[in-house]
Amino acid sequence: MQATFYNNKSDKRYLNKTIDAKYSNIPIEVLEPSSVIRPSLRVSSGLIGQSVNYLYVNELERYYYIKDWIMENGYIRLECEVDVLMSFKNAIKQQNVIVSRQQKKYNLYMTDPKQKFYNTNATVVKEFPKKPFSISKSQFILCLNGASVSNP
């Protein structure tokens, strides 16, 4: 098997990693027993340097994180774990999904459980602009029964 070794600068949560190829077509040996998800690989020392932390195995069609680097008997044993996002990103991109949180496409009117609030309220007072009543204004209203004598 052959693998291309990279230096990965992206967080694991990125679908598309920013990777710099360092060593290409390096022969590797998959140690048995190994799973395709967490394989153990062996590489002859001297073929790769310490600057790599990521690789792609052609035959397995997967990208892997290098979880551990173990020197033994003149070889380098790499404990790896599959990067499912990078390995299957094309298939992932084609999926239609229901998005629950998003940085750019969102609706803030839905209650957000991740929001934090002060333990106090803000009180806002909005006055109506017109003030037909006034404490300084006092008017008498006198109501009487009976016919008026002087007509308006």
Place this chain on the structure above:
Amino acid sequence: MAFPYTDEETKNTGFEKTWSLNNGTQVHGASYFNGYQVVDGSASEYWWSLTNNVNNPSSVVNIQNYIVATSGRTVTFDDFNYVVNNIHGNAQGRSYYTSEEYITRRDRVVDKLVWIWGSLDDGGLVCFRPSPSEIAMMMIDGFFTIPAQGQPGDPDYQDATYGYSVNPVISPWNINDHDWTRVCWFMDAITAESHPEQYQFYGYMRVGTNTNINQKCSVAGYATGLFEYEVAIPQTSMDVIEQIGSAWLSNIGGNGFIFTLDARTAFMWDQSHDFTGKERLSGNPWGNKDIDDEENPYYDSGFNNQGGGGASLDNNVDTSNPEDADIDNNGVDVCSSDLVLMYNPTSAEISSFNSFLYSGITDSIANTLKKLTSDPLQYIISLGLVHFDPPTGVRTNISFGGVDSGVSALRISKQMKSFDFGYIDLKNEFKSFIDYNSRASIYLPYIGYREIDINEVRGSRIRLKYNIDMLTGSCVAYLHISRDSRGNGDCRIYNNMYFFEGNCLLQIPMFATDNRGAVQALMNTLGAGVSLATGNVAGAVTGAVNAVTQQKVTVGRAGSIGSNYGYMSGQEAFIVIERPIISAPLNFGAYEGWTSNINEKVANLSGYTEIDPDTMWSDNFGHATDEEAQMIKDIMNGGVYL
């Protein structure tokens, strides 16, 4: 009727008067002249500012009437082609046309511009219509003249009647607010072409209020010349978007004229902005670039309306249009009959009336009163105090039971009166759930604090009016709530959503028995245990967010404050909003994302994203194993950067 003031009285001074028009309407106004004589019409320029309101003197209507006359009494002019910044003759003055427009960004109103144009610092007339070239046509349109009858000096001499067109009556009807703005400009011109001396004046009038709607008002002014006229102003031939009223110009005699506006009139609407020299008085045409960052933790480069759940708020506002509860035009009431007589006496007049009751009732008067009842005091229904100006009519002697007390007082002209408190736009401040995760209450004079549903009032225009019965003091405060799906309060549907009752009359007992009853009534109220107006929490908030608003103790800010208590309480209405204070770090969306609920292809997303794992199908992951598919779902659910 002679004009109510002379030049000696008013020259260089201000005055305040109340006078009656020949139709019985009273006008209360204050005005001053700019130091020119007016009687002989020789003034070259005079203008006045009039503050008056026929029905409600407490409302301030500022009217500035610019009357310009060319020099002397002889005028010739040969065209009406007034254009912006052009001066005709010695015309001086200024007039403005203003309009407002909203600036929106991303479906949100961020600013409002006030435009002004036609401002002429060095005088002239202004263009009000789309094209200056139409001025000539408009000025001519509607003109008519009736020649003078006889010769000046003849006993039967009739001065010429001069017709003119109102050019144009500008409605400050704001299409966005669906309401009247404060300033209404209109221009009129009168020519005297057929008059042998050919004097003329033209003027323009600015009517403004310090409130949001036009009040019913009249303007009394003075014009040069000795002509009298009364003419109905014809509507122009311009396109009228909304025309629901008319304007009348009538001469009260004595070289004056009155221009009456109907309070509920919107004359015309013109959205044309084609004038030259347009200036912006306020607002930033591009909106405040910082407005989105200003303490709004939700500012981001996102698109809120794409966030699923239905892009627009389905506010479920009833789109019916129930009858306005404004009671001003309720028709017949007790004031239209003599069965109940209501007066608005001053303190001195009350004292005089009291003196009449105790010492002014002769045997003859007593016999008259006893025709219906043995106790004359039964004619006195009530005496009370209010903190507003009741609608008054003419002044007359206080009468009751067919007896004239001889004490003069203003008669209350209407039993029912509506008082407008204006409106509040309760916009969505954050455009988020925080706007609705709040509590709203309203303080109403003579009623107290009442809870209102935040879901109904947020994003709405809330208009408050009081209907008051002058006879009993009963009042009903009702709220009109209107809004559209954008939460801008600009829909034209008004719903009477809330009605609250109270009493605004402070009863004054006039006699001992009356006093005991009044006091006892108050004590009974107290004894019954006045409860705090705690109100109800509107709705329940799901989820664990913002326990603050809901868990805290609800505190009543006032008890029941009708009648006597209300008289001693605040007289201004206001809305209280209690909302949570959010703590959101910068770029929160990039770390945690915002709430969303959309169906989207992953390839169309970018940035931080969390996906509902149940919506990802394992068989779509190509050669991934089952465990790898689960890993994908778990990672996507936990948050990834696309």
